[in-house]
Amino acid sequence: MTPENTDTDVLVIGAGGAGMRGAIAAAQAGRRVTVVCKSLLGKAHTVMAEGGAAAALANVAGLDSWEAHFADTMKGGKLINNWRMAELHAKESPERILELERWGAVFDRTEDGLIHQRPFGAHTYPRLAHIGDRTGLELIRSLQDALVHTPGVEVHMEVTVVRLLLAAGRVVGALAYARADGRQIVYSARAVLLATGGAGRIYRVTSNSWECTGDGTMLAYEAGARLRDCEMVQFHPTGMVWPPGVRGILVTEGVRGEGGVLRNKDGERFMERYDHERMELSSRDVVARAINSEVAAGRGSPHGGAFLDITHRSPDFIKRKLPSMYEQFLKLAKVDITKEPMEVAPTIHYYMGGVDVEAETGATTVPGLYAAGEVASGLHGANRLGGNSLSDLLVFGKRAGDAAAEFAGRQGKPRRIDKAQVEAATEFLMAPLTRPHGESPYKLQSELQEVCTQHAPIIRDEPSLREGLEKVLALKERAAEMGTGGATTRAFNPGWHSALDLHSMLINAEALFRSAIERKESRGAHARSDFPKLDPKWAQLNLMVQKGKNGEMTVTATENQPIPYELTEVITQSFQKYTPEEHE
Amino acid sequence: MAVSTPSRNVVLMSVFRGDADGGELVNYRVPIREGMVVLDAVLWVQANMAPDLAVRWNCKAAKCGSCSAEINGFPRLMCKSPVAEYGEEFTVRPMRTFPIIRDLVTDVSWNYEVNKKIPPFTPSAEDAADPEPWRMQQEDVDRITEFRKCIECFLCQDVCHVLRNHDRKDAFFGPRFMIRTASLEMHPKDALDRRPLMKGEGGVGMCNITKCCTEVCPEHIHITDNAIIPLKERVADLYFDPLRAIGRRLRGKK
Numbered sequence: 001m002t003p004e005n006t007d008t009d010v011l012v013i014g015a016g017g018a019g020m021r022g023a024i025a026a027a028q029a030g031r032r033v034t035v036v037c038k039s040l041l042g043k044a045h046t047v048m049a050e051g052g053a054a055a056a057l058a059n060v061a062g063l064d065s066w067e068a069h070f071a072d073t074m075k076g077g078k079l080i081n082n083w084r085m086a087e088l089h090a091k092e093s094p095e096r097i098l099e100l101e102r103w104g105a106v107f108d109r110t111e112d113g114l115i116h117q118r119p120f121g122a123h124t125y126p127r128l129a130h131i132g133d134r135t136g137l138e139l140i141r142s143l144q145d146a147l148v149h150t151p152g153v154e155v156h157m158e159v160t161v162v163r164l165l166l167a168a169g170r171v172v173g174a175l176a177y178a179r180a181d182g183r184q185i186v187y188s189a190r191a192v193l194l195a196t197g198g199a200g201r202i203y204r205v206t207s208n209s210w211e212c213t214g215d216g217t218m219l220a221y222e223a224g225a226r227l228r229d230c231e232m233v234q235f236h237p238t239g240m241v242w243p244p245g246v247r248g249i250l251v252t253e254g255v256r257g258e259g260g261v262l263r264n265k266d267g268e269r270f271m272e273r274y275d276h277e278r279m280e281l282s283s284r285d286v287v288a289r290a291i292n293s294e295v296a297a298g299r300g301s302p303h304g305g306a307f308l309d310i311t312h313r314s315p316d317f318i319k320r321k322l323p324s325m326y327e328q329f330l331k332l333a334k335v336d337i338t339k340e341p342m343e344v345a346p347t348i349h350y351y352m353g354g355v356d357v358e359a360e361t362g363a364t365t366v367p368g369l370y371a372a373g374e375v376a377s378g379l380h381g382a383n384r385l386g387g388n389s390l391s392d393l394l395v396f397g398k399r400a401g402d403a404a405a406e407f408a409g410r411q412g413k414p415r416r417i418d419k420a421q422v423e424a425a426t427e428f429l430m431a432p433l434t435r436p437h438g439e440s441p442y443k444l445q446s447e448l449q450e451v452c453t454q455h456a457p458i459i460r461d462e463p464s465l466r467e468g469l470e471k472v473l474a475l476k477e478r479a480a481e482m483g484t485g486g487a488t489t490r491a492f493n494p495g496w497h498s499a500l501d502l503h504s505m506l507i508n509a510e511a512l513f514r515s516a517i518e519r520k521e522s523r524g525a526h527a528r529s530d531f532p533k534l535d536p537k538w539a540q541l542n543l544m545v546q547k548g549k550n551g552e553m554t555v556t557a558t559e560n561q562p563i564p565y566e567l568t569e570v571i572t573q574s575f576q577k578y579t580p581e582e583h584e
Numbered sequence: 585m586a587v588s589t590p591s592r593n594v595v596l597m598s599v600f601r602g603d604a605d606g607g608e609l610v611n612y613r614v615p616i617r618e619g620m621v622v623l624d625a626v627l628w629v630q631a632n633m634a635p636d637l638a639v640r641w642n643c644k645a646a647k648c649g650s651c652s653a654e655i656n657g658f659p660r661l662m663c664k665s666p667v668a669e670y671g672e673e674f675t676v677r678p679m680r681t682f683p684i685i686r687d688l689v690t691d692v693s694w695n696y697e698v699n700k701k702i703p704p705f706t707p708s709a710e711d712a713a714d715p716e717p718w719r720m721q722q723e724d725v726d727r728i729t730e731f732r733k734c735i736e737c738f739l740c741q742d743v744c745h746v747l748r749n750h751d752r753k754d755a756f757f758g759p760r761f762m763i764r765t766a767s768l769e770m771h772p773k774d775a776l777d778r779r780p781l782m783k784g785e786g787g788v789g790m791c792n793i794t795k796c797c798t799e800v801c802p803e804h805i806h807i808t809d810n811a812i813i814p815l816k817e818r819v820a821d822l823y824f825d826p827l828r829a830i831g832r833r834l835r836g837k838k
Binding site: 039040041042043045047048057098101102103104106107108109112113114115116131132134136137138141145146148149157180207209210211242243244245246249250323324327328331332333440441442443446484485486487489491492493494495496498 | 603617618619620621624630631632635636637638639640641642643644645646647648649650664666685686687689691692693696699700703704705707712717718719720721722725728729732733734735736768771774
């Protein structure tokens with residue numbers, strides 16, 4: 001079958017918040033834009049975001065400011081964030097939220113009729129613009145409707161990109177396949193924007209949808225781009241635990257934002273002992289570790305978690321502010337959250353690590369390649385604050401879309417697509433179909449999830465991490481001979497799709513283990529029992545992952561850009577004012 | 585807390601396997617565990633018995649609306665349908681209203697084409713030019729919040745007899761897009777009039793209020809009562825008000 005060829009100015013891979021916002025920006029700049037997404041449009045993982053979008057609008061707390069938001073983000077990220085991204089994010093989030101409202105998005109209101117803002121973990125002020133507990137859906141739908149009515153945008157649904165194509169060191173296209181019929185598509189493009197999200201599926205218990213297999217990280221890595229902070233994977237403190245069929249499904253931080261309290265099996269409000277000041281609204285890494293410690297000490301709930309209780313609020317309030325949580329527990333766990341506590345435990349939620357980008361533009365280290373959203377790294381440092389992801393998508397989706405459009409505009413005729421690269425990529429794509437009875441991708445995927453769950457948990461240590469890395473490398477070897485589970489059809493064949501996804505997952509897992517071994521300290525989401533303390537030396541360092549000359553994965557510690565004096569002052573003042581005990 | 589059930593139970597799940605050229609129900613015996621939903625059972629079959637069993641799913645948390653199917657003939661989200669509700673045997677088929685691609689996957693692209701025909705949110709020139717942040721009241725927002733809960737699972741489209749039994753996709757946008765239109769028409773800041781579209785191509789008149797769509801909505805949106813009927817009334821106001829009709833005739837408009 002000869003591949004289909006299609007030409008565009010800006011190819012956007014992924015149609016979550018960042019991809020759609022980027023596509024709109026690039027199209028508004030006059031470029032032809034093609035958006036490809038693995039699922040149907042509007043189904044991206046962004047829909048699952050519940051709590052809200054953080055932006056210092058200061059509608060609820062007049063004292064809020066971009067400086068306060070910046071300081072919270074840097075403190076939450078334990079100072080290894082790309083400070084410039086944190087600054088831009090804090091300054092531009094309000095504008096992006098108000099813009100979205102002008103595109104038809106609807107948020108809950110204050111009494112004065114402005115956008116209401118709810119309190120959230122580690123945000124000094126109530127800061128999250130929200131609509132009930134389905135803010136991600138609102139964001140997706142508003143962007144989706146704006147996108148399909150933006151001239152110059154084409155959307156190719158259910159298409160998976162397997163390799164980027166390069167010419168003279170720059171990205172000039174991609175090889176993809178359509179899931180429905182397996183036909184190959186060669187995209188030629190003047191710039192490519194990655195917006196593929198995270199890789200939460202490498203763990204067994206995760207809030208992430210099937211799509212989160214780290215494809216963008218893999219594509220960037222294979223194209224020679226640099227990855228950053230891959231050891232930083234966020235456990236959301238509250239996922240469902242019971243019954244087993246629903247384990248991992250997210251319980252929004254909004255429950256705690258609206259006053260929910262955490263208790264252990266003895267009824268003790270244990271956050272008192274872990275963060276006396278912020279209690280349940282401490283940062284996610286702290287709350288997740290606290291629940292983990294309670295369970296380890298034998299004070300867990302019956303199914304190995306903690307109780308999250310909001311029953312002191314009125315049923316009406318709960319149903320209005322947390323409608324999907326009410327529905328989710330009633331339907332899936334037969335628990336009425338207006339009457340009983342929820343049982344919760346940490347679940348893999350977010351990738352702080354990913355493709356290293358330039359703050360202003362989202363440019364990766366490979367010319368013509370841009371990244372935004374969860375696939376990009378830097379804004380969140382060692383731990384992301386709740387609500388910062390939705391505003392991240394808008395701020396950096398737009399910036400990367402603008403920059404990709406600008407870059408595309410500077411290119412002349414499209415570069416010739418190198419046949420040899422297309423052939424090599426095609427071979428990689430078709431390989432599982434040529435040996436259908438090779439090892440089952442479902443089995444390998446399940447084993448990989450077990451390895452990550454067991455060897456890169458909330459509290460890590462070197463021997464276990466090393467064992468995990470060895471196991472990942474062994475899986476990588478077996479994956480080279482992997483089949484489809486038996487079928488050779490190209491028409492919507494999930495065995496084949498899973499085999500291809502697994503390659504992305506393995507690269508993400510390898511980067512995670514290699515980086516986690518190197519960072520010999522505990523910082524944010526990366527906690528080591530053999531190095532239990534923050535090490536000031538490591539505050540200056542980010543771990544960068546790149547493909548070496550012989551195809552091996554390399555990890556290098558790089559000194560981060562020093563924070564300018566005036567921004568350091570902002571952070572210092574914030575530490576003094578609110579959380580002195582954290583400053584160690 | 586959930587009541588515990590024996591863990592070694594097995595159910596017989598019959599799944600449609602096939603494509604546009606035909607197909608049949610294939611039986612699978614699936615071990616169930618507590619809290620298992622139909623999507624879990626389908627994914628178990630995929631991982632253990634039929635690796636090429638085609639199914640769409642994303643979030644497994646009833647938030648994305650991807651895993652729509654007909655369980656025992658009833659349109660449902662598979663991720664929100666506990667196996668325990670179906671006893672020892674049940675069937676899973678793809679949505680019938682849309683062309684089949686393979687197994688449980690159907691071609692729902694028609695819906696995306698319809699969506700493009702609905703003019704997007706358009707504020708008044710005055711509001712658009714207002715440099716200050718907009719103010720809206722919570723009660724005005726509340727009115728459309730219900731419609732904006734829609735996760736586009738297209739189960740309402742699947743069950744709508746205008747589309748399902750009469751295949752009048754040429755004459756009616758379907759319940760999903762009545763909701764979409766209502767959410768725009770009732771948006772406190774929207775200034776566009778979509779009533780002519782609703783009377784014409786949108787075909788709001790095609791709906792005869794059997795409320796099947798409301799019944800299957802996993803988000804419990806009152807599609808008929810709160811979206812379709814008010815849209816019908818608005819269209820009637822514009823086109824069938826006797827005084828306006830005389831006025832139109834006098835002005836020589838249709």
